[in-house]
Amino acid sequence: MRPCLDLALRLDRFRRCRSGTVIVILGLLLPLLAMGSVGVAEITEVMLAKAKLQGNVDAAALQGAGEFGVDQSSATQERTRLYADAMAEPLRLRWTITSTATVDAASRAVTVSQTAHRASFFRSLLPPGGWNLAATATAVRTARKPLCVLGAQGSGPLGIGASTIALQGSSVITAGDCLVQSNADLNAGAGTALWAGEARAAGSASGPIRPAPVTDAPSMPDPFAAMRIDTPLSLCDTSINIGMGTTYLKPGVHCAAIAVLGSANLVLEPGEHYFIGPALSISGNSTVTGTDVVLILKTAAAAQITGNAVLNLEGRKSGPYAGFVLITDRTFISDVEISTTNARKLVGTIYLPNASLTVRGTNTKIADQSPWTVVVARTIRTMGSANLVINANYNSSTIPVPAGVGPAKDQPVRLAQ
Incomplete structure (x- = not known):
């Protein structure tokens, strides 16, 4: 009987030892799992913000290229920047947004860029310095409305x-x-x-x-x-x-x-x-x-x-x-x-x-x-x-159109990049 008792005691000790180990392991893993869940949510939000930035600059570049067909002054550049800035307003609840616009008169192209920044985990340690996003779009227009x-x-x-x-x-x-x-x-x-x-x-x-x-x-x-x-x-x-x-x-x-x-x-x-x-x-x-x-x-x-x-x-x-x-x-x-x-x-x-x-x-x-x-x-x-x-x-019509008005009829504004 003695050997059997010794075996039973040893098995009970092993069971209690293994339970403690599981608890320790779970205690170590739970914070990591929680951080992983938060990280997934964080990355998802960042990806959505990136997509919104790209949508903003695409729309603003098209708008600016459309205006550039009839207004080639610096006012078009500023209106385009303000248009992009206004579209980014919903993101400003969490992000700091900067918008820029440039016009290339020679190629009739308008380029719009937006950058976004916000803090990340552990005082911006993950990733270091916080999240930094950027999006750029260029639209061109070959003709203006007549x-x-x-x-x-x-x-x-x-x-x-x-x-x-x-x-x-x-x-x-x-x-x-x-x-x-x-x-x-x-x-x-x-x-x-x-x-x-x-x-x-x-x-x-x-x-x-x-x-x-x-x-x-x-x-x-x-x-x-x-x-x-x-x-x-x-x-x-x-x-x-x-x-x-x-x-x-x-x-x-x-x-x-x-x-x-x-x-x-x-x-x-x-x-x-x-x-x-x-x-x-x-x-x-x-x-x-x-x-x-x-x-x-x-x-x-x-x-x-x-x-x-x-x-x-x-x-x-x-x-x-x-x-x-x-x-x-x-x-x-x-x-x-x-x-x-x-x-x-x-x-x-x-x-x-x-x-x-x-x-x-x-x-x-x-x-x-x-x-x-x-x-x-x-x-x-x-x-x-x-x-x-x-x-x-x-x-x-066989009636010619005088120079200065009329054609060429507008070509669709398109994104170049």
């Missing part, structure tokens, strides 16, 4: 605080594939809408404008400031008789006051038509048509196209005014008003260097049947519920 609407007045009688482009009532400007630029303020009333490929204002911008406009942008110079607008010294016709039928008007200098009323039909023959009389009025149910023509207004007190008059004009295909459909002389400082319900086709550039364009009407569309239209005017006003439609289908 300029199709320019409110050129930025100083002088109106002053920089005035609205060079203003939408009132429930009117609309639709220019979804091109750039709308105001050299002063851009104001869309509460019931209006401005839809553009890009919208920019040298001053402020307000109202329902899509996409969100860029403000405090550089003024854009008049692209046609150097173009000569001369009236020929030839004799002018003073006895234009427009009756109830169809009248064909040859190109030249028209000195008489011209009123196209009732159901009269005026056909402008190809060429330059200079209207230097006291007034040009098109109203009633009349029709004015012309292909390969340009109307040049000089001394008229005002030009009005009202009522249900049909205006169907295609601009010049050649000559010094190729690509233009309506021009005012630089001495013309009055208003050109289009309020007819049927000004559906105006193909070419409307250039009013010192005059104002007013578009008004009730549920009317202006120029919507034109492949392309460009408006450069001192000021531009839309009223009532008129919709000024600025198409940009330049390749579908």
